Every structure is written in structure tokens, then in C-alpha cells.
Amino acid sequence: MKLTDWPALADQNTAIVAVEYHTPDRMQILQQFYHWGEERSLSVFVWNPGYCGLQQLIRHQGQYILQSTDRGKDWDIIQYLLEEYQPGIYLLEGVLNESDGSKISQKCSYQLLNACYQALWSKKHHYWVLLETYVQLPLELQPFIPILSNPLPDKEQVQIVVQQFCDTWVGHSDHRLQNCAKCDRYPSLKTTETTEALRSLFRACQGLPIGEINMLLQQCLGFAEQLEEIAQLVLKHKVSKLRGRGLEYIAQPDVPSAGGLDLLEKRLETITYLLQTEAEKYGLKFPTGMLLWGPPGTGKSLCAKLAAKKMGLPLLAANWGVLLSTSHPDRALKEFIALVTSLAPCVLYWDDFDKGFAGWDSNADGGIARRLSAAILTWMQEHQEPVYTIATVNRLEMLPAELVRRFDDIFFMDLPHEGARYEVFNLHLAKYFPAFRNNNSPWSDDQWRRLLAEYRICSPAEIGNAVHRCAEEAFYQGRPGKIEFEDLLKQRQEFTPAMERESEQIQAIRNQAIYAKPVASQDISRFAYQHRELFG
Template identity: 30%
Template structure:
């Protein structure tokens, strides 16, 4: 479906609207839920002699009232659509007539349009253009519904959600009112206020005001911790799309053992979407592609970024994008991107991205997969909104080379089998989560010596396997109603065959790929004396990249530390 669209990103809505009014475009269409805000903008433009030479009076039409003037006074019996259009046609003054929810006569959702209304609108096109006094008709509606007959005559005007400045103005006004009343305690630095405003981007003015009000009354104060309250309002938007999923994560970076190189990279880019970053000439980072051995923490750290950055985490399931209706898959991808950008700054997480685009190159879907993939890559390359994309992949070799090109992702990180130091951290994290009751802990001590001994025994284990062995050891103690012992952990280790053995060849292939294409998520100091395989089971062959077969060759990924 082809439609004329007035979409000039470099110009404000007011500027675009004024140009279209001056050029006497007969029919404009603005799709938005914010009726009062769009009417305020239309009235402002129509009365501003600096924007349009001939000021226009603004009339509005609703099914419940008919046409009313700027004083909300009815102007005749105009509730019926044809009566309203006849009144507009005969109106002898410069005017802008806003028809609210007129889309109900345009059909859609299996309903036929009102052909008498459609014909009347088409008859009016030339009369509006040649009218001695300029007249423009603007349709406003929450939905874009346009019959084929009107596609060449109606121009769509983008009406963006409130800007940073508009939301900040609302917040400042609410803070001022409540401070004067002495009802709410305000604890906000200027940068923290920016974080609250950024968290509210993507909401309408009404939604943002409601979110700030809820944050204030919840505990009688307003501070940076109320970002989470605002994100709850955003969750409602995500639930209504059906394509994106809002992920609630209580994970902190402290809950992720190891991967310090990746953590430092992320920490340095925290708050880079705030205005303070513009002083350094920085733009918000585009995203990272994280590949590596399954079960080593790729998904875990993706969830933890949301807590570190205080940003909403949106999960995109590529499978939900594809649909049986021709053309709907592309529309689903556009809708997902539009929603993510509306909620920016935000984090968009695509787990196991290689599975989502596995149909590339096949003819079974008439090229749909390739078009969706190309659409996503183009957006990644050109996006200016602060949507940070985290893509994880296990079988990185199945991804096309276009995905790895610079400009799509800021960096590609490789997550290998955890080193001894990382295994100690992972053991400490999972023991700390579960060993709270004194009767369960008994005489067992989480001493550095104990952690070191267990780490030595678990060489070649991935993080998920280490978590499982902690759980298995606790089940051993639970089944016998006694305290945990070191022997329980040792027994769980002996009963586990790690992925490094069962998938040795696949891990080697991933390492060889990452050796020159990715940066290791583990810092150099943690890779000292690392073998990469459990000592009591067959070792994973090490890539022979040089005559010394050093650590960098044994572990995939360039040895760059952040």
C-alpha cells in the first residue's frame, strides 16, 4: 500500500504542518492518541502569522457534538458526516477543520467504508484547493485507516511523542507545585532529573504526568530510584504490542561472575544517552553482539545491563515477527522498531539471533527472511535513537557477514569457558544466593581455599553447569536433612559431564572463529595459566595459531582489555 507521507525528521511537526497548510494540501491525516496535544499544536500553527501568512480559525468535529468553533459552540446540525462535509464545503472563511475519529467511515477490520462519505471527500479535493479562502481538513485518529480511494489525496503527517524538553517541563512544573505545597520530598540532582525524564520518553504527556504522580505518592518522595516506577508505565505499552516482551530483571552486575572486560566496557558507556555526554561529542552506543560457548552467561549479562543502566529491557522474538499473511512480517518488524524507538532510551535484546534468521538464502518464504533481515540491518546502521541492541549467538558462523560489519554493532565480544578466577566468582555468587540458613551451612566455609579447590575441579565447566552443581549438592544435603559438606559438591562435580567434553569440536570451531573477529569478554589478568579443559577428562584441542600455542590461541578472542 503506497501513501504520501510528510515525514521530515529534520523539521518539527509545527514546521511541516505550517508548510502543508500554506501549500493548501486539502486533506492531512495525523495518527495519535493525544487529542488535546495535537489540537494545541494545530491551533498554535493556525494562529501564528510567522508560520502561515493567513491565520485560520480552527473548527473541530466529533460524532457526539458535530462541528464546534474555538469556543466549543455548535455550528448547526452537523453530527452526520455528510452534513459536516457540506458545511465545510460552504464555509466562507480561512479555516482548519479537524475531524476527530473520522476513520470510522473509512472501513478496515473487515468493515466496508462508507462510499457516500468517500465520494464526497473526493468531490471536495478541487474545491478546497481552489477556494478563495484557504481551507484545510485534518483527520486525527489513534489509528491510521485510509481507504484505497483516498490514498492519493490524503497526506500523512507524523506526530511524534513528547520531546525531552516537553516532558522535562511537565516534571519541573509538578516538582514546583509539590515543593510549594510541602507534600513531597524532592531528592534529585540535575543529572538524576535527566534520568527520570529519559525514562519517561515514549510516553504521552498524560502518561508521563501519571507516572511522575505515581512515583511521588508511592513513598512521599521523588528520587532517581523512581525510574523503576516510570518503567512500569512503559511496560503497559509493550504488553499491547504483542511483538516485544518487557523483561523484568532483578539481576545486578554483581550477580554475574567474571566477564570483567565486558563489564568495564559497559560501565564506561553508562549514561552515554544523557545530555552530559554531548559535551564530549559522544552519541549513544549502538549495541554489542555477544557470542561464545552456550551456558557461559551471555543471556545473564544481557539482563543485568538493564539494572546497571536503569533502562527498560525489551526482548524481541524474531519468531513473532514472521506471520502467515503476506506483507505482515515486514509490518511487524516496523512496528517493533517503532515501539523500541518510542520507548528510547531502551535496551533491545535479541537472544540467539542466528536462529531467528536461519531462513536466509532459502526460497521457501519468498524472500521474507531476507527482507526482514535487510530491514533490521538498515535500521541498525542508520538509527539515531538511543536504542542499545544486545544480540547473543551460539552458532556465530551461521550469521551472514553483513551482521558483523562495523557500524552495525560497536563491538563483538566472545565469551569462552570461564577461567579459574571466574569459576571462583561464579561459585561464590551461587553459594551466596542459596546458603543463608545456619543449619544448612553448618561447618561448611566458603573460604578462598575451598573455592579454589572447587574451581580446580570444575575446569571446563560453563557457568550454567556450575550453578547446577551447587543446586545438586544442596539436594544431596536436603534429601538427608543435614548440613551441606564439601563432599556434596565434589560428588556433584564427579556426576557432571561438561559441555567442554560433549561439544569439544563445536567449542573449538567457535574459538577459531572468534580468535581474529571478536574481543574476549575476560580480561588478560584472568587468562593466566588457563588451560581451557577439565584436567580429569579428555582435553579440548588447542588451536595451533603459533609455535608457542599460547593462551591467546587457546582462548578465542583478541586480547584487548577495557
């Protein structure tokens, strides 16, 4: 249930509710209850451990302020309200959370239970609202106290807040703020520059509470003179905040594409089309996500980044370790899911997903990993928002079977074949050496065949690292942007591929490739390996 359901509950004589809210939205919630109190001719009072007694919420000269009263001073506030049972709406903060972060005491639990029973026979309009950033009621109280939420704003609400900001500050010195306020009234004044600035600000504000958005926008006016600068400041704040919640924005990849992934790219094109609203008319649901499985260094993480770029969506990297290491993992995961949902449409990326589930079925951590795994499973199954989950794994067998089934596609990323290896080389060579750009190559096919044979058991990551080392050496030797064929042959002799160092582990992973879809079709390039008959 949402906060807006409170009037209906009050009409049914529900005396106590708990409300989960975001701290920056506190004043907005107080104002909402003030208006509900006016409609019912009830006073509104506020209490938290920082006050000595009840504070009455009043409106003075257009401002909402808290005025001190003598009620409840130096009292156990719950016991006081039980004994001095006067009409009103009482907003109580910090009642459900003890100072040490533990669950509420037995005494408090019984006091709340007594209040619920007392409301059954009392004819007074006496309501308690327990405000908390996270609510976890004891089992015995859950049937009596409904939990309401004040969720993060959706896209339309964020757009309204941003537009109101532009309208309010139309007189600001920045002419672009004036323009963005006029654009809504006069569409003919819209410019590409102003529209893009508004979009950037809107995207930066997504995933933040309304109260926080308003505060940030007002603060930014003291440091920024242009709309783009305000958007950057808000985005910087949000990135820092997300990092502490187990999420992080990932930058664009340093290569335009990945070589030898035609089947994967075809699937991503289909998924991108399903983002269109027309898909819903035909009963086509946006898919849940995909697993990218394979040995280390085969380009799984790069593919996740390129997938988000191809779909035109922001890429959010999830950190399972941060969620598990917090003092309240269940709360952290709940906030994490709410945040991801508010940022939809987006791509949620889990790197090394299998490592996060090591020992998930044991009770070594008190069952935390098991509980969080179950919550992730439920969310992946039930969520309706366009959040596409991409997870990379090395050992698929470490994931719970029921979690694997939640993914629509499982692709296996093996070592690249000859044609794909040629594409990988050219992608990295074009980054550092102009001679390889625009599909050009100064080397003959025979040279390429020799080079591809030398790097046959190398992963794309090892190939990219070898090219990078050659670029460093060329710069050091005074020939930047130039590479010789022999440089890469020499570089190959200076490292041992993982396929040789960890052959048993990697081959064990490759032996299971038949259980997943390949990312590349059969090699039909001019460099394709030619099988020869031994007996003819």
C-alpha cells in the same frame, strides 16, 4: 515532518495532511488545531465513525467541547465535504483505516485525490487533517498527502509535565508533593529523598505520551499518598504496556559480576565514558552495539544484564516474536522503534537474536521478516539517540551479513578457562554460603584444582546450577548455608554437560571463535593449566 509544521503547509495551500498520533494525545491535538483555527478565523470540525455528523470544536467556560451540528448527517463524510465545500479545518478520524483493518478502498482513495485537485483551483480555506494512530498511504496518494507525526515527548518535555503536576497539586495532603513543587523555586529546600522521588517519577513517565502521563498522574492520586507510590504505579502501567509492544524491563542480575570477562569489561568501561557530553565535542559518536556470540550457557544473557548495570542504564528486552506475530508487524516495529528512542539512553537487549532471523531471506511469511529486518538495519545505521544494542547469538551465520556489520564489536564467549571458572564458582557460592564471601574460601588450592578439573567442560550456567542444587540439598538436610567439598563433586556426577550431549554442534560453534574478540585474556591465575612437553 512534525505536527507543528502544519501552519507552514497550510500557508502553501496544502489542503490535506495525515497525522500520526497517540490516542491519549487526542484532546491536546484538538486544542492545538482550535488555536490555529482562531489565528485563521476558521471553525474547527471533528468527525469519526462514532459520530452521525460533523462536531464543531468550541471553547465554553474555559473547556474545549464538541458540539453537534446538522452537517454531514447520514452522509459519506468525504463525499459531503467535497460537495459542501465550506471553509474550515476538518479533523477526520478513521478515514484511512477500514473496519476490517485492510487498506482504504479504491473509492476513498479517489475521493482524497479529487479533494487534492479541487484545492488547487478553489480559493476557499478548506483543510482536511486525517488523524490516525498509524498511517500507511497508497502509493498514488503519497505525493499529495504529507504525513505529520506527533512523537513521544523528549526528556525535557517529560520533566515539564512532571513539574507541572507537582505545582498543580501543591495543596495535596502529601507533604512530599508540596516539597517537590517548592524545590524548583527554592533549591535550598531540595532533599535527597525528594530529588530521588522526582527522578523515579520522571523515569517512570519516559516513553509515554503526554496525554497518557497527565491521565495516569491524576488517576494515581486516588490510590497513592506518596510520590514514590505514584512512581511505582506509573511504572507498573508502563511495564504492562511495553510487554504488549515487544519490550520488557529486565530486573537486576542476581550476581554482582561475571567471572573471567576482563576484556569485555574493559570495553564496557570505554563505552560508558562515551555517554558523557564531552565526548561529542571531540566528534566521538556513541557506539551502536555489540554481539555476544558463543555456545548456550556461557553467560551471554547475564553479561547483557551486567553491561546495562555497569553503564547505569535501564535494560529493555526486545521480543522479536511479538513483533512478527502482530496483525500489523510494520506498525508494531515503527511503534517499537519510537518507544525505544523515547527511552534513551538505554540498553536494548535481543536474546537469541539469530533465532529471530531464521528464514529472513525467504518469502514464507509474505516477506514480513525481510521487511522488518531492513527496517531494523536502517534504524541501527541512522539513529542518533544513545541506544546501545546488545544481541546474543549461538549461530552467527544465521544473521544477515549486513546486520552483523552494524555492530561495533563481536565478542566470543567460550567455556571459561581455569581462572575464570574459579571466579564463577566463587560468585555463585557466595550467594548461598557465607564462608565464601569477602573473597574467602575454606578449601585448599589442591581441592580447587581437583574441582576445576572435574568441571572443565561445564558452562557457567551449569556451574551455577550445580551450586544451587547443593544449596537446596544443604537446606533439606538441615545444614543451610553450609557446603562440603564433596557435595560439588557428587553433584558433578549427577548431570551430563552440554559439551558431552551436543559435542558436535557446540564444537562447530567454538571452531569459529577466531572470527571474534575474546572476552577474557590469557589465564595467568594460580590455577592456570600448565602445558607439559611430551618430548624434551
